[in-house]
Amino acid sequence: MAFSRAILFALPVLVTALVNAGEPPVIQGVHEGDDAVLVGRVLLSELNCTACHAGGIPSKGAPELGQAKSRIHPAYLEAFIADPHGTKPGTTMPNLLGHLPMEERAAAARALSHFIRSLDGPDFETATIQPEAVARGRNLYHKVGCAACHDPEGKSLPDSSPLIGMADKYSPTSLTAFLENPLAVRRGGRMPDLRLTHWEAADLAHYLLRDQKPKANPPHDPAQAGKGRILFNQLGCAQCHQPGEPKTGFAMPLTALAPAKSCPTADFALSPLPRSQLTAARKVLDVPVDPATDLQLSLIRLNCVACHERDGRGGPAAARDPFFTTSNLNLGEQARIPPALDGVGAKLLPQWLLKVLVSGASVRPYMDTRMPKFGPGNVEELPPLFGQLDSLPPAPMRRIQDEKVAREAGGDLVGDKKLGCVACHTFNGESATTLAAVEMTTLTERLQENWFHLYLRNPQQFHPTTIMPSFWPGGKAVRPEVLDGDPAHQIDAIWQFLSRGREARTPSGIRREPIEYGPGSGEAVMLRRQYQGIGKRGIGVGYPSGINLSFDAAQMRLGSLWKGDFGEMSGVWRGQGSGNVGERSRDVVRFPVGPAFAQLESLETPWPVLEQAQKAPGFQFQGYTLDNRQRPTFLYRFDGLEISDQWVDQPDGPSLVRTLQLSQASPEQLYFRLAADPELKAGVAANTFLLPRGLILKPHFAGMLRPAGENTELLVPLEGRSSLVIEYTFHHE
């Protein structure tokens, strides 16, 4: 692997005028010893030569000045214009005032800065540096990719893009805004968008400005602005900077320039080497650039090579390698180092590659370094170039004609019973283990089918160190029982299965985490959902004392009681929510389906029968109130009676006291059914009744048992009563 090294154009020489040339510009991505024409072409673009001189090479552009007054401290602005190379050594901004005598230079810079300050935007705002933000920002800076191009803290690496004078230039507010959307200011994409959240950008800004002491803003002098505007036009600032329209014919075309002649207008502080490289490039401007070189130029200009290797060039330099990290070391180096771009044009679909480049789309959540976005307008030519340059031999593919057969087999192969792809790869974000390698359901949106076949047959030929195994070693399927062991058919089956994307069925082995839900901090919790034995109109209540109930709002009855934890919610809070609330106990006592109140002509009259989930005729659920510990009192109406039904837990164990209040004395022949169960029987203590699983019922009045088919029923005649109290207690073991 060759490490990139920036060209440092040392040995400043006296150029056009009596200028202290300062440090030469830093151009990232080019190597010492690179072909002079190649470097020259990069320079023509990066130094914005082609912004003035027509020459068929795009110029990178320069920062937008429209909102510069909000971004840049006025003093820095003035100093930078007066002496760019001295103020920010390594900058590609040329000195345009060198032709002026020293005293006029300062005045011109001042006028220009006031002109820029007269443009749109709020004033420069200072803010105090926050130490916690600095600490978070330091971590981010060395993790998300900043250190791929800029110096890590405490080190000075030769090829770093300079971060000099930051504290003089920005405020935390303005740097945050810049980092959130660098492409809005620097449209050329040399500082790409790391997809930082606002808060991440703020942390980074505080870190980068950690030594800053807020300074006052010198007053703006509108009188100077007019003078500045004239200078802005005279000097051709608008050739590179917005706002303003660049003028055509501002300078001679590149081809018409005399060889080796210095730029009379702009001093770039160049040494002889880059000058000769510029000259070399200019000489062959009319020679068409082949696609490979064209691509290489783009990869250098955008400094893709800082992170990605291609053709043996680029990838993290040794000194920066420690700042390429991963949250999942188990996935090996591939989890840490951005992928090589060799063959990428034969691997990725062009529309996906474009999305990666334009929007920073990314599929490796474990990689700490972020793929930045370069925005529209900077990278559109890259996917076709990659596609043109890269090719792979055709894989031996055979399509299974019956989609259903293919998808069925593919789903099986992916699952843990066959090839176990789910052991490492996520499927719709879920996986069988914690490895969480690249997501499978988006795979066919990203990859070329031919590459997929070649890769699956022999992953090591693409990545010698990959931990991805081959399931067809030597062309033999390790699962011969699927699709007759035909590798081409098996891989096609996986492809067809995965091409369903998020609509593909969940393969075997995907583990779903339970969602535990229950009372906390001394309060009850409630959830109205589907419960076993009730259906949709269930209302579950979990009490902190470790007892739980489900109430049926269709039939106004107790549905079940259980002790222990309240519920496991994946049945109702995952997927479409098709399941029941999972009662978190083996000891669930279920109460009979059917209304809890009924008019019986005599004790021989059977209790009315209702199907589960059927609304009980004559009843109307009216809601509930919650007390200050979230415990419910259910409210319902039956046959002219308003009934309130309160459930209060007891501090000393899994026990509930239920109080029913009727709005008036109950009519004759009205009964209340407490329970019905084959094992229901009277307890030893007076007026206690026993249900399975240790549940004891204790009505505060006389109940009667009667046989009802295979069940025994516990009934209470309500005649004349207007309240009932019942205790439900799980026997202490």
Next chain:
Amino acid sequence: MIRLPHPGAVCLAFLLPSMARAEPLGDEWGTGEREADYYKITEIPVPAPHFIEAGCFATLPDGRIAVGTRRGDIFLVEGLSAPHPLPTFQKYAAGLDELLGLDWKAGAFYATHATELTRITDTDGDGRADRFETVNDSWGFAHYHEFAMGSKFDREGNIWITLGLSESYHSKALFRGWALKITPSGEEIPVCSGLRSPLGVGDNGHGAMIYAESQGPWNGSCSLKHLKPGGFMGHPASFNWYEFAPGMGPCPVEPNSPSRLEPERLRVKELVPYAVVFPFRRMGRSISGFVVDDTGGRFGPFAGQIFIGDYTLSIMMRATMEEINGVWQGACYPFREGLSTGILNCHFTPGGQLLTGGTNRGWPVRGAKENILERLDWTGRMPFEVKEINARPDGFLLTFTQPVDRAVAAAVTNYQLTTFTHIYQAGYGSPEVDQTTPTISAAEVSTDARQVRLRIAGMVRGHVHDFNLGALRSSGGEAPLHASAYYTLNEIPAAE
């Protein structure tokens, strides 16, 4: 380094049959990065341990936003409108079932969830609900897949509830596949039958109640439909409940399958033609909650229009509606893609920002994030868009957000217009069929250059009119942010 097998060692690929494009959810518009210049997406961070799968929103009189969730909570959120929000979430109520409708009136929430419309109040003033009163629960259940969406109060104080079919195909319990109107006294009035899988119900901005229907049986594509009282929304599975809705009159005639809506409209007099059809995949796959822009311009140039989400594609779209010959119809337009979750609903904040939320589970979705709220803010820059399309007796009137380039807009060759419809059938969905290409004979640009009157021969009743305006330019030379617009022409206006 890649070591490749020797080409001689591999057999040549067979000629492969063409596969469905390997992006089953549908293509992206590809306009997301440009859209960001005009409408910025801001994530509203949800602090742990809260979990938000928003199904509905409401604004309180004090400006707080209430969010109702699938998990059944109502949160009161403060501070979500800040440029870089770090809002506080207060859990006001919990324990409800798939909240998909929320409004606030006289100190109480009215929440529509799976099983009922509930009035929710905080009687002791501690900031948490303590009284839940059943306003209405007059519908049945046979399956978990039976959701209920509730509107805001309409102009008469009613709440409209749309009830999905059982298992999305049948009507096994009372009023599955119906729309009910719940009056201020809590009485239910069945208003429409024939719904399939509704998501989103409310006023269309002109006083007519509409709902969002999903593609499926009897629905060739998703559409906004007018809940015309007494109307039949197209899916006959719910005919079995007419005897429980005496005010609805006799059960309609069964529609024929396969057919087209246009002839069936004549046979089945209760059948209300689908007002705005959203071409499948191009304009969503599961259109969802919508809101009318009442921000008076704070959200940009589309005041009064409908903003509607899509669950599957995680996008927001626009729609406009007009009543022609007593029938509602209109157009839909792409608006913003790139949201992070499946959109269930949306809501305007008091500051004119469009809040969106939803879920990522249960059905395939492009925006695969869970537990996320996002806000769309107009950046103040004016996009160049077709703002609205209106039908005219002999063509359409196109209104733009910016003046058009007159020369470009006056050339009829710069408009591409085709039409199509769907098969109206019991089978699932429909391909686009019966394509035609009308002839544009003139494109007349208005004096202010903001409108173009297209004179057209060959407009087709019952067809979606598919406009491609990509060749147009603003007077500043800008291409339209989105080229497409789709007008559903149920009726052609009488001559002017």
